[in-house]
Amino acid sequence: MELFLILGPMKSGKSFELINYFLPLNYTNIKFGLYQPVKNKRNENVWSRNGISIKAKKIKSLKEILNKKEKIIGIDEIHMFSERDVETINVLLKQNRKIIVSGLDLDYRGKMFPIIKRLFEMGPKKVKYKKAVCELCKKPEAVYTQILKNNKPILSGLSSIIPDDGKYVYMPVCRKCFINK
Numbered sequence: 657m658e659l660f661l662i663l664g665p666m667k668s669g670k671s672f673e674l675i676n677y678f679l680p681l682n683y684t685n686i687k688f689g690l691y692q693p694v695k696n697k698r699n700e701n702v703w704s705r706n707g708i709s710i711k712a713k714k715i716k717s718l719k720e721i722l723n724k725k726e727k728i729i730g731i732d733e734i735h736m737f738s739e740r741d742v743e744t745i746n747v748l749l750k751q752n753r754k755i756i757v758s759g760l761d762l763d764y765r766g767k768m769f770p771i772i773k774r775l776f777e778m779g780p781k782k783v784k785y786k787k788a789v790c791e792l793c794k795k796p797e798a799v800y801t802q803i804l805k806n807n808k809p810i811l812s813g814l815s816s817i818i819p820d821d822g823k824y825v826y827m828p829v830c831r832k833c834f835i836n837k
């Protein structure tokens with residue numbers, strides 16, 4: 657039915673936005689489900705950085721949602737899923753369900769994730785772009801996520817999807833502070 661995208665760099669409040677959408681549904685009789693990729697090693701819930709959370713099931717593939725009866729479906733960290741999973745989103749929409757996804761739009765090189773491009777091709781009803789505070793110049797204009805190792809930005813050689821397992825530092829930065837060559 658409807659596709660709603662919440663996109664932006666690290667620490668831009670995307671999860672908070674997703675939680676805000678779903679929390680009130682707890683007080684309705686609408687069936688909903690919230691999902692996140694097993695690749696997200698951090699936690700079992702969707703947490704926002706200001707401390708509120710909501711329960712989310714970890715799944716390997718979006719196909720696991722197909723046999724559920726939920727009317728409204730939320731997917732966090734969408735960029736960590738396979739590009740092939742977009743086909744499932746297409747099927748879910750045809751089943752008359754509402755889908756809200758959140759995730760990074762750009763990888764560490766500032767390139768759009770293929771799965772995000774595919775979602776745009778599906779004609780989302782609404783796209784919400786979030787910005788973060790640039791950790792270098794402190795302006796609230798960060799649209800990129802710089803990935804660093806030993807204090808140096810990584811410019812190539814990584815797969816686009818990097819699990820947040822503590823090996824790397826993720827830093828939201830603005831256009832002026834972002835280094836990609």
Ligand SMILES: [Zn+2]
Nearest residue numbers: 790793830833
């Ligand atoms: Zn900056």
